[in-house]
Amino acid sequence: MNDLNTYFSRDGQLIVTVKTAEEYFTGEAATALADRLLEKPDLVARVHQELELDQLALQGGGMLAWMWLNSPPEDFSKLVARLGPDQSGATIAESMAMVQEGILSGETVIRGYDPLVLAKLPGELGETDLAETDPMASPDGTFRILYFEGSGVDFSDYRQSAKWLDQFKTEVEAWRLEWAIENVPVKIGMTGTPAFMAEVGSKIERDMTISMFATMALIGLLFWIMHRQSKPLSWLIAAMLVILSVTILIAGVVFGDLSVMSAGFGAILIGLAVDYGIVLYREAMTGDQTAKELRKVVGPSILWAAGTTAIVFLSLNFSSLPGLAELGNLVAIGIFVGALIMLWGFAPIAVQFGGQAKGGPGLHRSKSPKKAMRRSAITAMVVPVLAVISCFVGELPGLEAQFHPFRIRESQSVQAWAELQSNLKGRDNAVPITITADSVEELRENSAAAETRLKKAEADGMIERFILPTAMIPDPKRQAVNLKSVVPVLSEKSRLLAEIDAAGFSEEGKTLTTEMFSSWEVAKSAVEANGFALPTGNLGEWSIGRLFTEKDGTFAALGTVRPVDRLSRDWVLAICDETTSAASLGSLGTALNERITMDMKRVFLPMICVLAVMLGFVFREWRDLLLSLFCLAFAAAAILIVTIWTPMSWNSFNICGLPLLFGTGLDFSIHMIFALRRCSGDLGKARLGIGNALIFCGMSSAIGFGSLATSAADGLSSLGIVCAVGIFINMAIAVWLLPRWYRWIHRLK
Amino acid sequence: MWLRAVVANVNCGLMIGKLSFLPALGILLAFSVSDLQAQDLSQEQVVANWLKTNEGVSRLKLNFTQTQAMKTVKVPIVQRGNLWLDLSSKKFRWEAGQTLVIGNSSNITIQRTGGKKYEKRASGSGGAPGLASLAKGFPKSMSQFKSQYKLLKVTKGMGDYAILAQPTGASAKGVKTFTFKVDSKDFALEGMSLVLKDGSKVSTSFRSVTRNPSIPASTFVPDLKGYTETKFK
Numbered sequence: 001m002n003d004l005n006t007y008f009s010r011d012g013q014l015i016v017t018v019k020t021a022e023e024y025f026t027g028e029a030a031t032a033l034a035d036r037l038l039e040k041p042d043l044v045a046r047v048h049q050e051l052e053l054d055q056l057a058l059q060g061g062g063m064l065a066w067m068w069l070n071s072p073p074e075d076f077s078k079l080v081a082r083l084g085p086d087q088s089g090a091t092i093a094e095s096m097a098m099v100q101e102g103i104l105s106g107e108t109v110i111r112g113y114d115p116l117v118l119a120k121l122p123g124e125l126g127e128t129d130l131a132e133t134d135p136m137a138s139p140d141g142t143f144r145i146l147y148f149e150g151s152g153v154d155f156s157d158y159r160q161s162a163k164w165l166d167q168f169k170t171e172v173e174a175w176r177l178e179w180a181i182e183n184v185p186v187k188i189g190m191t192g193t194p195a196f197m198a199e200v201g202s203k204i205e206r207d208m209t210i211s212m213f214a215t216m217a218l219i220g221l222l223f224w225i226m227h228r229q230s231k232p233l234s235w236l237i238a239a240m241l242v243i244l245s246v247t248i249l250i251a252g253v254v255f256g257d258l259s260v261m262s263a264g265f266g267a268i269l270i271g272l273a274v275d276y277g278i279v280l281y282r283e284a285m286t287g288d289q290t291a292k293e294l295r296k297v298v299g300p301s302i303l304w305a306a307g308t309t310a311i312v313f314l315s316l317n318f319s320s321l322p323g324l325a326e327l328g329n330l331v332a333i334g335i336f337v338g339a340l341i342m343l344w345g346f347a348p349i350a351v352q353f354g355g356q357a358k359g360g361p362g363l364h365r366s367k368s369p370k371k372a373m374r375r376s377a378i379t380a381m382v383v384p385v386l387a388v389i390s391c392f393v394g395e396l397p398g399l400e401a402q403f404h405p406f407r408i409r410e411s412q413s414v415q416a417w418a419e420l421q422s423n424l425k426g427r428d429n430a431v432p433i434t435i436t437a438d439s440v441e442e443l444r445e446n447s448a449a450a451e452t453r454l455k456k457a458e459a460d461g462m463i464e465r466f467i468l469p470t471a472m473i474p475d476p477k478r479q480a481v482n483l484k485s486v487v488p489v490l491s492e493k494s495r496l497l498a499e500i501d502a503a504g505f506s507e508e509g510k511t512l513t514t515e516m517f518s519s520w521e522v523a524k525s526a527v528e529a530n531g532f533a534l535p536t537g538n539l540g541e542w543s544i545g546r547l548f549t550e551k552d553g554t555f556a557a558l559g560t561v562r563p564v565d566r567l568s569r570d571w572v573l574a575i576c577d578e579t580t581s582a583a584s585l586g587s588l589g590t591a592l593n594e595r596i597t598m599d600m601k602r603v604f605l606p607m608i609c610v611l612a613v614m615l616g617f618v619f620r621e622w623r624d625l626l627l628s629l630f631c632l633a634f635a636a637a638a639i640l641i642v643t644i645w646t647p648m649s650w651n652s653f654n655i656c657g658l659p660l661l662f663g664t665g666l667d668f669s670i671h672m673i674f675a676l677r678r679c680s681g682d683l684g685k686a687r688l689g690i691g692n693a694l695i696f697c698g699m700s701s702a703i704g705f706g707s708l709a710t711s712a713a714d715g716l717s718s719l720g721i722v723c724a725v726g727i728f729i730n731m732a733i734a735v736w737l738l739p740r741w742y743r744w745i746h747r748l749k
Numbered sequence: 750m751w752l753r754a755v756v757a758n759v760n761c762g763l764m765i766g767k768l769s770f771l772p773a774l775g776i777l778l779a780f781s782v783s784d785l786q787a788q789d790l791s792q793e794q795v796v797a798n799w800l801k802t803n804e805g806v807s808r809l810k811l812n813f814t815q816t817q818a819m820k821t822v823k824v825p826i827v828q829r830g831n832l833w834l835d836l837s838s839k840k841f842r843w844e845a846g847q848t849l850v851i852g853n854s855s856n857i858t859i860q861r862t863g864g865k866k867y868e869k870r871a872s873g874s875g876g877a878p879g880l881a882s883l884a885k886g887f888p889k890s891m892s893q894f895k896s897q898y899k900l901l902k903v904t905k906g907m908g909d910y911a912i913l914a915q916p917t918g919a920s921a922k923g924v925k926t927f928t929f930k931v932d933s934k935d936f937a938l939e940g941m942s943l944v945l946k947d948g949s950k951v952s953t954s955f956r957s958v959t960r961n962p963s964i965p966a967s968t969f970v971p972d973l974k975g976y977t978e979t980k981f982k
Contacts, residue, residue, distance in 0.1 A: 022899050024915040024926065054820055054947045098981070099819060100826050101848045101861065109923060109945060112821030140917075509821035 010193060011155035012045075014148045014168065017189035017416050017423075023141030029179060029186045030144045036175045037148065043167055045151035048542050050136040050144065054508055057113040061515020062537030063544075067121060068516075069482050069523055069533065070475050075122035076482040083116065083489050089499055091116055096503045113512050115500050138423040145420060147192075147542075155194055158201025165190070165198045189416030199413050200713065207711040214707045219700045226696055227281075232353040236277045239346045243273050246341070247334035254333075255326065272309060272331070272663060273338030275697040276302045277346050279671055282693035284347075284354025286685070291348040299343055301674035304618040306339035308670065309663035311614055315607035316659060318599070328659065335663075376740035380634065387637035394644035411712075430560045432583045433466075433575070440532055443548075443555045444473050446579040453575045454561065461564060462571040468559040469547040474532035483527055486520050493517040611666070623745045624673050630741070631669040631733050632662065638729045653715035654722040657705075661726035664701065668694050668734035676739060681748040683739045691735050698731025792903040795910045796894060798936040799929070803889045809834045810959040815845065819949045829956075833968050840969040851971045858971040859981065866979040867971070901926065909933050 018033065020026045034047040051059060068076060082091060095115035098108050110119065137144045150168070153160040172188055180186060223233045283298045313335070316328025435450055437443035447470045454466040493514075500510050515537070523533035535544050548557050561582065563571045572582050616625045639661070642648055675690035676682075705727065708720025742748075790798070810833050817826040830845025843850040847863040860867040888894040898914040905911075912929040925944045932939055940954035 022901065022915065023917075024899070024901055027925075052946045052948070096822075097863075099822055101846060109819070109821075109947065109949065112819050112949075113947075504823050506821055506823045 010149075011161075011197070012150040012194060013192055014150060014165070014190060014194045015192035015416075015420065016146045016148055016172070017187075017191070017420055018144045018146065019187040019189070019419075019423075020142060020184050022184065025184050025186070026137075026142050026144050028183065030146055032179060033172065033175055033188075034146055037168075037171060040171060042152045043150065043164070043171065045149040046538070047149070048147040048538075051539070054113075054511075056539075057508065057512040058515065059537050059539040061512050062519040062540035063535045064119060064121075064512070065516040065519035066523065066533065066535035066540060066544075067471070068118070069479050069486070069520065070471065071122050071478065071482070073478060073481040073485070076478075077485055078122070079118070080485045080489050083492060083496060085492075085495065088116060088496055092499050092503045092505075096505070112505070112509055115503065115505055115509060116496065116513055118513065118516055135424060143419070143423040145424070150194060155197070158197045158205075161194045162198035162202045165194055189412070189419055191413045191416035191420060195413035195416070199411055203712040204716065207708065207713065207716060210707070214703075218703045218707075222696060222699055222703070226692060227285075229353055232281060232349060235346065235349045235353075236274065236281075239277055239341055240274060242345070243334060243338045243341050246337050247330065250333055250337070251330050255329070272335055272660075272667065273342065274700065275664075275667055275671075275693075276306070276339055276342040277350070278693040278696050279690060280342060280347050281350040281354050282689045282696075284350040286689045289351065291351045294347050294351055295343050297678065298674075301671050302339050302343060304674075305667040305670040306335045308611060308614050308618065308666045310335045311610060312607060312659050312663045312666065315603050315610070318603040318606065327656070331659075331663075373740050373744065376737050377744065379737060380630075380741060383634060383641070384637045387640045390641050390644040397640065397643040397650055430562050431566065433468075433559045433561050433580060434583065435468075435557045435559065435580050437555050437579060438553065440474050440476060440555055443557055444470065444475060447473060447557055447559075449577075450559075450575065450580045453577075453580075457571055457574040460574070462568075462574055464562040464564055466559065466561040469557045472544060472547040473555075473557050474534060474548070476527075476532040479523070479527050479532055483520075483524055487524065490517060490521060490524075615666075615670075618670065619673065624677075624742075627738065627741055627745055628666070628669045628673060631730075631738055632665050634737070635661070635665050635726070635729050635733055638733075639726055642725055642729075648721055648725060649718070650722070651715075651718055654719040657719050657723040657726065660723060661730065664698075664727050665730040665733075668698070668730050669738060672734045672738050673742065676742045681739075681743050681746060683743070686739055687735065691739075694731055694735050698727055698735070702728045702731070792900060792912075793891065795903045795931070795936070796900060796912055797891055799910075799912065799931045799938065800888055800890060800894055802936055802938070806960055807836045808961045808964055809836075810962045810964070811955055812957040813953050813955050815951065815953045817949070817951045820947055821949075833964050835964055835969065838969075842968050849971075851969055853969075858973075860971060860973070860976060861981075865976050866981075867973055867976045868979055868981050898927065905933065906930075909939060910936075 016033070018026055018030045020029055030049055034049050037044045038047055068079060081087065092115045095111040095117070098111050101108075111117070113119075148168075150164055153164045155161050155164070169190070172190075176186055176188055220230075220233060224230065279302060280294060280298055284294055289297070310332040313328040313331040317325045433450070435443060435446050437446045447468055451468050451470065454463065454468065457463045458466065496513060496517075497510055500513060519536050519540075522536050526533035534548075535541060546558065548555070550556070561571075561575065565571070576582055612625070612629060615628050616622075619625050619628065643650065671690050671694060672686065675686040679685040702724045705720045706724035708716050709724065711717040711720060810831065812829070812831055814827065814829050817828075819826070828846045830843065832844075833842040835841070839854045841850075841852060847861055849860040849862060851858050851860075856869060856871050858867055858869050888897060894900075896917075898916055900912070900914050902913040903910055904913070909930050910933055912931065914927045914929065916924055916927060923946055925946045927941060927943050929941045930939045931937060937958075938955070940952065942950060942952040944950050
């Protein structure tokens, strides 16, 4: 995927689809739209569309000449011989006879443009029935595509892309309305990189903005309801910003550039660090104490919680996904920074305002401790049993195989892409493959090696067909030899054109020949300068650019393969090596899911062992250790039940929320167990301080993540749902169940 | 193989080998002796009136003049020719200049009188489908017309109607439009023109039309005496 993006992605290339009820009108509309937009050079640099014969003769000569130049020398020498004075006249006369005889066939019309029969390529190229599939139009002709190269903005910036796209859409819509009045209704779709970028970037930005403001507002409201104060909230937000800034500063020095994946650390960090602030604040509300005394009381639980949560995130370094490892390191650093800043920066503020806070009683209403205790005990047994039964009765949860995190719901560009795929023959299930090398010669060798593997995969029934661009990779050796043959013919250009003219062909009839000779002349200079030549002319440059490119000293070629089973990894492993890669979202999803499943074992199992040791050190009391681990297991069971019996599902994106859930679960249990220890198991006291703090932390985090559920991007939406549900479960366990279990396990009456 | 999927436009004209425009000539068989008046008729009514004129025709002999204004040739090519058609046996004979084509719905024989050479082609090969379709005759109803053409526009001229249509299916390749000119009084087909996608234009006007003539069976049998078989390039 990375190779495809690096070498063949075109940030500024917009694909426009044109659809009418009739082939005729579709063709007319496409041409009219292209002409209209070409009048806007500040918006459109150039257009590539299906060409008619006359335009093709004008623009295709460069491509054709280059293909001949790249062909085997034995074939090229036959062409050269055909252009000699003893043969050329007869070929031209025969072409004119065909045109004049009156049988109108495609062959006849083409001969009009190609009196020297230059367009008949040798070997496999010449035998190909190129009319079989048209990459620019549907078989019935009612659907066409046009490629627009945008201009005037930096298309790597999604905001600029969105602005450009808006202008483009305005122009197209104005044209569409005008055209429909004179002709028939026309449907226009837009897709390709600029459309995707503009849509995904804008929607995610909008979602995040809405989510951020909504979360802030709801957290503010929650804080007000629970504490009736606004100033401490401001200080808390300020502390958050300081923590974020310091962490980014440290990360910048330690890691350098951050990946997109890591950008999500901010949200996780805020969600965790705010907990420490709230814990401090709620504890400060319980009595008159200095900042030092507050640190002495709550400091251990915060530091231990920070330590254990940091370990959870640091264990992501065992993951084979580099982005996830980076994210883990960032959050781990941030948690320590957050704990320190909260304890030494926010604690004095908490002491100052906490004493003034009125504070509500919280959400604790148990009037019958015995009944509540019984219910907690029953719950402790029922939920794990239900989870086990659910696993047998329901379907075991797995990762969605076909999940696209940045897929936007009701996306116009995705709809247009889907229409394009379904209308153009041969586009369905085609997967791009990229071949790379350090030189053109090596690229041809790698392509040949890939062909061997592809043929074997085809024979083994893993792929249906493949197309390799070997013939479109410049062959310096062939070109050098063929140029030697063509040089003497170049001087014959005038004679040949005179013969064509004398036979009765018009200027249009001479265009292709003229273009081809001009291209060979240019190729001669290119080979002398660079060792190889590339096609000339708009069509040639556009076509070759889609198949062969060079960037930063690496040469790349693009082919396609149609696998039998897109989701399988077998065909990918069979055809790919260090120089050949397949950009298959289907198999990438499978690979990613396999990798993540493997990571779950490789990362989480050792992590739990390390945590058990760590928690043992933290609590130094086997019952508390057991209780803390049981809380984690209980939360996992509850989440499992939700996953099995509700539409909530896991995928390669929201699985990243798992460490967060693990971390908050640990945090909450440590805070509550330490509070219970301080209060000698007094539920009322523990709940008034830490309990309310955890309710606030849990609710605020759940609100924050829950607000992402409405996101247009599937990835964000699923992450929001999973985290909101998981954090709420963790909070509920820590506040309402854990204290009673604590009393039970410690035999407190 | 590789080219079709990746080089978008190199393929679309230079090397297409299966264009066929001759189905259009099937339409030139349509003629009429109708007395229908045509004043302010709808587009479909004009076409329907023209199609009615095709009813009751089982054999035809047409004498035509065809002008090919090809973009690639300096001077338009004008040739006169004849077309015989037997709809019941689905046979045709087309001759113009030095070319003679005899065939039916399954195969055709192309003879070039100049070089005394001929080629036999199966229907479905290059150039053949159009010729073979001659044997199928012409549309007699709107449903038949719509199965072969898409009606784009009908415009009224001085004493005639121009029916602009687009062929569908394989016969549409390479052809932009067909225009059928019918008399505004009796809706008889006067001539037709087709515009190729490159802008070349082929116009056909009918000098004489004979309905249900007596056609000897030998008309549809190629006389290959003295001819050598070849494969025209």
